Amino acid sequence: MPPERKALPVIDPARCTGCGWCVGVCAPHVLSLEVKAWRKTSTLHDEAGCTGCAKCAVTCPFGAITMQREATPTPR
Ligand code: SF4
Ligand code: SF4
Numbered sequence: 001m002p003p004e005r006k007a008l009p010v011i012d013p014a015r016c017t018g019c020g021w022c023v024g025v026c027a028p029h030v031l032s033l034e035v036k037a038w039r040k041t042s043t044l045h046d047e048a049g050c051t052g053c054a055k056c057a058v059t060c061p062f063g064a065i066t067m068q069r070e071a072t073p074t075p076r
Helices: 021-025 055-059
Strands: 007-011 031-036 039-044 065-069
Touching (some): 007 039
Antiparallel strands (some): 007 065, 031 039
């Protein structure tokens, strides 16, 4: 996981129309469209590869993506 990452995108399947814009802007290509319950929705298929850049959230025309802060890992 990139150490600078602060948040992960959370996709609301009820708002997502499957337009694919977020998939196109994601530089590390960790988003993909998946068919779920007969509709296409965007999915973060590789959480570890996400840099937390938030481009997907900014791009989504339907406000389906919110960036959520990750829980701080417990120090050992
Ligand atoms: S840009 Fe938004 S509506 Fe379009 S596929 Fe991505 S999450 Fe879904
Ligand atoms: S935050 Fe950036 S790297 Fe992560 S899924 Fe969205 S566009 Fe891709």
